[in-house]
Amino acid sequence: MDNLRLRFSKTGRAVYISHLDLMRTMQRAFLRAGMPLKYSEGFNPHAQISFALPLSVGTASSCEIMDFRLNGYMELSEIPYRLNRALPEGIRALEVYEWENKFKNIKWLDVDGVFEYDERDPADMLPELMDFFSRDSLVIKKKSKSGTNDFDISPCIRSLTFDIDERGIRLKALISAQEPTLNPELLPSALEQLAPQLKPDFASFTRVQVYDEQMNIFR
Amino acid sequence: MDKRLIRILPRVQKPARYTGGEYNQIIKDKAKVDLRMVLCFPDTYEIGMSNLGIKILYGGINEMDGVWCERAFAPWGDMEDEMRRENIPLWALESGDPLRDFDAVGFSIGYEMAYTNVLNMLDLAGIPLKSSERKELTPLVFAGGSSCVNPEPMADFLDFLFIGEGEEMDKELLLLLRKAKRENWSKQQLLSEAANIEGIYVPSLYEPIYNDDGTLKEMRAIPGAPESVTRRIVTDFDNSYFPTNPIVPSTEIVHDRVTLELFRGCTRGCRFCQAGFIYRPVRSRSPEKLVEQGIKSLESTGYQEITLSSLSTSDYRPLSELCDGLLDFCIPRSIGLSLPSLRADNFSMDLMSKVQKVRKSGLTFAPEAGTQRLRNAINKNVREEDLLHTCRIAFEGGWNNIKLYFMLGLPTETDEDVLAINDLAMKVLALFKTYATNKAKGVHITVSTSCFVPKPHSPFQWEAQVSMEEYRRRVTLLRDHMRAKAISYNWHDADTSLIEAVLSRGDRRVGAVIEEVWRQGGKLDSWSEYFSFERWISAFEKCGLDPKFYACRERSFEEILPWSRVNIGVKPEFLWQEREMCYKAELSPDCRNKCLSCGALSLMNGGRCDG
Numbered sequence: 001m002d003n004l005r006l007r008f009s010k011t012g013r014a015v016y017i018s019h020l021d022l023m024r025t026m027q028r029a030f031l032r033a034g035m036p037l038k039y040s041e042g043f044n045p046h047a048q049i050s051f052a053l054p055l056s057v058g059t060a061s062s063c064e065i066m067d068f069r070l071n072g073y074m075e076l077s078e079i080p081y082r083l084n085r086a087l088p089e090g091i092r093a094l095e096v097y098e099w100e101n102k103f104k105n106i107k108w109l110d111v112d113g114v115f116e117y118d119e120r121d122p123a124d125m126l127p128e129l130m131d132f133f134s135r136d137s138l139v140i141k142k143k144s145k146s147g148t149n150d151f152d153i154s155p156c157i158r159s160l161t162f163d164i165d166e167r168g169i170r171l172k173a174l175i176s177a178q179e180p181t182l183n184p185e186l187l188p189s190a191l192e193q194l195a196p197q198l199k200p201d202f203a204s205f206t207r208v209q210v211y212d213e214q215m216n217i218f219r
Numbered sequence: 220m221d222k223r224l225i226r227i228l229p230r231v232q233k234p235a236r237y238t239g240g241e242y243n244q245i246i247k248d249k250a251k252v253d254l255r256m257v258l259c260f261p262d263t264y265e266i267g268m269s270n271l272g273i274k275i276l277y278g279g280i281n282e283m284d285g286v287w288c289e290r291a292f293a294p295w296g297d298m299e300d301e302m303r304r305e306n307i308p309l310w311a312l313e314s315g316d317p318l319r320d321f322d323a324v325g326f327s328i329g330y331e332m333a334y335t336n337v338l339n340m341l342d343l344a345g346i347p348l349k350s351s352e353r354k355e356l357t358p359l360v361f362a363g364g365s366s367c368v369n370p371e372p373m374a375d376f377l378d379f380l381f382i383g384e385g386e387e388m389d390k391e392l393l394l395l396l397r398k399a400k401r402e403n404w405s406k407q408q409l410l411s412e413a414a415n416i417e418g419i420y421v422p423s424l425y426e427p428i429y430n431d432d433g434t435l436k437e438m439r440a441i442p443g444a445p446e447s448v449t450r451r452i453v454t455d456f457d458n459s460y461f462p463t464n465p466i467v468p469s470t471e472i473v474h475d476r477v478t479l480e481l482f483r484g485c486t487r488g489c490r491f492c493q494a495g496f497i498y499r500p501v502r503s504r505s506p507e508k509l510v511e512q513g514i515k516s517l518e519s520t521g522y523q524e525i526t527l528s529s530l531s532t533s534d535y536r537p538l539s540e541l542c543d544g545l546l547d548f549c550i551p552r553s554i555g556l557s558l559p560s561l562r563a564d565n566f567s568m569d570l571m572s573k574v575q576k577v578r579k580s581g582l583t584f585a586p587e588a589g590t591q592r593l594r595n596a597i598n599k600n601v602r603e604e605d606l607l608h609t610c611r612i613a614f615e616g617g618w619n620n621i622k623l624y625f626m627l628g629l630p631t632e633t634d635e636d637v638l639a640i641n642d643l644a645m646k647v648l649a650l651f652k653t654y655a656t657n658k659a660k661g662v663h664i665t666v667s668t669s670c671f672v673p674k675p676h677s678p679f680q681w682e683a684q685v686s687m688e689e690y691r692r693r694v695t696l697l698r699d700h701m702r703a704k705a706i707s708y709n710w711h712d713a714d715t716s717l718i719e720a721v722l723s724r725g726d727r728r729v730g731a732v733i734e735e736v737w738r739q740g741g742k743l744d745s746w747s748e749y750f751s752f753e754r755w756i757s758a759f760e761k762c763g764l765d766p767k768f769y770a771c772r773e774r775s776f777e778e779i780l781p782w783s784r785v786n787i788g789v790k791p792e793f794l795w796q797e798r799e800m801c802y803k804a805e806l807s808p809d810c811r812n813k814c815l816s817c818g819a820l821s822l823m824n825g826g827r828c829d830g
Contacts, residue, residue: 032520
């Protein structure tokens with residue numbers, strides 16, 4: 001069976017599994033579940049799986065997407081059920097379906113985040129944060145393979161709202177998932193570079209949903 | 220998860236090794252267990268999770284009702300810094316609870332260079348280092364593993380040590396501890412009772428008395444202590460526990476595959492090899508059982524590779540049958556089968572082509588010495604023509620990557636022996652040029668030498684190690700003669716070998732050196748990033764001990780050795796006889812050809828040796 005897509009979540013202790021390790025983990029989970037993935041031909045066969053958007057270590061997600069191919073036939077609804085008995089703690093298969101929409105059509109990512117402040121009162125930070133992120137341009141230094149480049153994160157933020165909860169400042173952000181990619185970790189980086197007094201002591205994120213250009217949920 | 224940890228994990232290297240949560244980990248309800256043990260491996264997660272012993276003990280102990288056994292490993296330096304800064308005590312991976320809350324803290328120590336890690340882990344856990352400083356019954360701190368056959372260097376730190384195979388002793392000990400807890404025993408009372416369990420060595424029951432020259436006058440047994448501690452073995456190995464549902468790490472480890480254990484012990488009797496004596500007698504598992512365990516393990520883990528473990532895989536009699544059985548399962552599923560520890564002498568074309576069906580990796584051989592004379596002296600009965608024949612077959616079969624392992628500093632070694640290593644490598648190279656089927660690809664021959672470390676309970680336990688200067692001279696001699704481009708030469712540091720030699724045959728006073736090294740920041744000593752020779756030397760000086768006394772001094776047969784209270788099964792007289800044979804460059808037969816009555820059969824309770 002080709003063109004299969006898995007939606008899964010990665011939370012709790014599993015957020016520390018790196019992208020490369022996740023590929024291995026998935027391959028093994030499919031084998032344990034008695035559903036061998038299709039392998040590439042050639043000298044060094046590898047399972048034919050691909051992930052939509054690699055996830056940073058430490059970031060949780062309830063909307064991860066992986067495409068895969070299976071040897072043999074399996075009832076689609078059976079696959080997540082079987083996988084969940086074979087996956088490590090923190091990774092949960094949510095749904096499997098045949099895909100029509102290519103990864104390149106992913107555009108927006110809905111992210112929840114928490115900015116934790118140890119010494120400062122979040123209520124005091126809130127107006128300044130809102131002010132900061134409403135600037136028309138937020139040019140930061142971003143490291144890439146070719147060196148350090150200037151990168152304006154402002155156009156990549158479609159919406160950003162803040163709230164206060166017991167952990168600190170809770171944010172909800174709709175950001176560009178690709179072309180260009182805005183890693184949510186660049187939000188605290190922007191503070192560090194441009195307004196260090198606002199930088200949280202710790203920031204963590206959870207991916208909530210992926211959308212296409214037209215803001216339809218990407219499936 | 221601890222909030223501080225949540226902040227730390229994203230900034231340390233490979234955080235998944237600190238979190239637990241892997242597939243097949245064992246979680247129990249704390250309220251329903253009355254004994255909690257943590258199995259500690261004094262090196263990193265990647266090394267420890269690759270260790271078969273850990274898997275056997277973890278699975279076996281967790282089969283006990285009311286007992287929950289968890290795991291802990293040594294953190295890498297970046298994680299340790301964070302833990303110390305935030306005051307987070309070392310925790311067990313499954314529950315996240317600190318080690319000091321456990322009833323039993325058991326270390327598996329497979330190599331001496333891990334000793335400083337044991338101290339570091341205890342300290343990170345907030346547990347006092349010395350047995351005498353831990354007054355309460357729990358946490359009990361103990362160790363097992365092959366380096367414990369000389370229990371003395373770590374004697375001050377451990378409440379007791381397991382001599383031999385742990386899978387039965389540990390359960391007996393835990394049952395005793397359960398009784399002790401219920402009846403409110405003192406720690407002293409428990410230790411006296413534990414000493415009655417066969418294989419348990421309680422250091423506080425023996426007092427070393429020294430002569431003026433620093434040698435031992437006596438290992439004095441306090442009244443009531445057993446005269447000697449006999450190594451414990453699993454007599455019915457075929458039916459002993461084997462974990463077919465091991466933990467599958469979520470991050471890559473060193474040996475990331477299913478490992479089957481073919482047999483314990485070895486019939487070869489190579490005189491330099493401690494393992495060849497301290498695991499006797501040979502006990503093997505039937506091929507039917509192994510195939511069944513292999514298939515079960517592959518199914519429960521999803522691993523795509525399986526390997527066979529033993530001291531000498533080609534000596535497993537039904538190897539062909541076993542490989543056939545496994546390959547029937549593996550080939551249709553693209554699962555790789557790898558065969559380590561093959562000997563050059565009986566490595567057959569047949570076997571090689573079977574393995575080749577799935578994946579072709581490099582070949583490794585360990586002739587250990589360059590000349591036949593020296594190979595005879597160490598009883599490494601590999602003939603040059605056999606090795607060359609095997610290489611020829613390999614080259615004809617398309618292999619072009621061969622590794623050859625040797626030791627320098629073996630007893631009776633001369634410069635002629637050293638240079639013969641190069642000659643042998645050149646002969647292998649010549650074979651490639653004549654017989655290889657893929658000459659265009661070129662050949663890569665790697666020669667590695669290490670410095671011989673004399674080990675307790677081996678025929679060379681009385682030997683002097685060559686000095687560092689002498690080892691380096693021999694390395695240079697060999698290196699200067701290696702001219703061929705296709706041959707590369709690697710050699711081990713002399714520094715580590717000297718320290719390993721001291722720790723291997725050290726007495727109780729060496730414990731102070733280990734502690735001092737740790738106090739000066741020593742840890743992860745088997746990693747070149749962390750090992751500091753200067754730190755060890757400075758600690759020896761501070762403790763008034765000379766490393767050469769332990770490493771480079773020849774002992775007489777009469778000398779009381781620090782491990783003299785350990786009865787390994789093989790008799791010291793037998794070991795001495797083997798040593799004398801070395802100096803005559805005479806071979807001893809393989810156990811399978813002739814039983815030399817080494818003494819190990821006495822451990823079998825009437826069972827037979829599969830030699």
